[in-house]
Amino acid sequence: xxxxIPYDKKFELIPGKxxxxxxxxxxxxxxxxxxxxxKGTISYIVGRGKVAIIDPGPDDPAHNAALLxxxxxxxxxxxxxxxxxxxxSPGVPAIKxxxxxxxxxxxxxxxARALHVGDGPRLESSNDTDFKxxxxxxxxxxxxxxxxxxxxxxxxxxxxxxxxxxxxEAGIVFSGDHVMAWSTPVVSPPDGSMGDYMASLQKLAxxxxxxxxxxHGPAVRNAPRFVAAYILHRKAREAAIVNRLxxxxxxxxxxxxxxxxxxxxxRLTKAAGxxxxxxxxxxxxxxxxxxxxxxxxxxxxxxxx
Ligand SMILES: [Zn+2]
Numbered sequence: 001x002x003x004x005i006p007y008d009k010k011f012e013l014i015p016g017k018x019x020x021x022x023x024x025x026x027x028x029x030x031x032x033x034x035x036x037x038x039k040g041t042i043s044y045i046v047g048r049g050k051v052a053i054i055d056p057g058p059d060d061p062a063h064n065a066a067l068l069x070x071x072x073x074x075x076x077x078x079x080x081x082x083x084x085x086x087x088x089s090p091g092v093p094a095i096k097x098x099x100x101x102x103x104x105x106x107x108x109x110x111x112a113r114a115l116h117v118g119d120g121p122r123l124e125s126s127n128d129t130d131f132k133x134x135x136x137x138x139x140x141x142x143x144x145x146x147x148x149x150x151x152x153x154x155x156x157x158x159x160x161x162x163x164x165x166x167x168x169e170a171g172i173v174f175s176g177d178h179v180m181a182w183s184t185p186v187v188s189p190p191d192g193s194m195g196d197y198m199a200s201l202q203k204l205a206x207x208x209x210x211x212x213x214x215x216h217g218p219a220v221r222n223a224p225r226f227v228a229a230y231i232l233h234r235k236a237r238e239a240a241i242v243n244r245l246x247x248x249x250x251x252x253x254x255x256x257x258x259x260x261x262x263x264x265x266x267r268l269t270k271a272a273g274x275x276x277x278x279x280x281x282x283x284x285x286x287x288x289x290x291x292x293x294x295x296x297x298x299x300x301x302x303x304x305x
Pocket of ligand 1: 083085158177
């Protein structure tokens with residue numbers, strides 16, 4: 001089940017070094033590798049002369065300096081943020097202070113649903129709850145810069161406020177953590193929602209851009225086909241959960257993870273549990289799976305009916 005997506009893990013960027021994968025798009029890798037960030041967060045620079053920065057990254061002085069160095073002699077007019085995880089947005093205040101750019105995003109961090117008593121500690125102590133955009137963008141809104149036009153695309157699921165950005169002149173999408181070539185993202189309730197995530201994939205599946213530049217790892221090539229594979233992958237995982245429950249009867253999340261994620265990096269066990277919870281939440285909402293009270297990490301699950 002792991003190899004149904006045509007992953008691409010070849011990524012040779014050196015942290016702090018500017019790379020120009022296509023005209024009008026520069027990228028800089030932050031030195032924050034982890035099982036969740038792959039080689040690290042990528043900040044993008046759009047345009048030349050009067051530019052936009054997409055995702056300043058974590059609050060990392062070396063990365064901030066590299067980013068400002070890359071735009072020396074240019075004017076940063078806009079900062080766009082894909083979502084409020086701590087590896088993407090805490091660098092905003094330093095870059096805004098140095099450049100005076102206007103900060104645009106969908107909105108501040110918020111959970112995807114009301115919190116339950118059964119919610120465990122939030123997965124990545126990774127939410128940047130300090131972030132506030134200067135201006136909140138609506139779905140489909142276009143922002144014109146000097147030689148570039150960026151279209152905001154709401155893509156909730158990984159976080160409720162996740163936004164991808166299409167760069168019209170280049171025919172590409174900056175996909176944040178929503179679609180990445182090296183891995184699927186973590187969808188972790190209550191900040192993430194599997195129902196929203198699938199709807200956001202269906203939304204991108206209708207778009208024609210062939211190339212996506214994500215927040216981590218190499219570009220996504222043949223993006224429409226890649227997104228279709230992502231959708232099938234999540235549907236297959238949901239089917240695996242349902243099959244497992246059909247076979248074992250009532251079960252809990254640790255047993256489901258052990259049965260479904262064969263050969264998993266042990267550092268990702270908790271994240272896998274949260275992804276299974278995200279699927280179960282969706283299955284409970286659809287009436288396919290039953291549990292006691294709201295779906296929770298400690299709950300027991302069985303097929304409904
Ligand atoms: Zn993220």
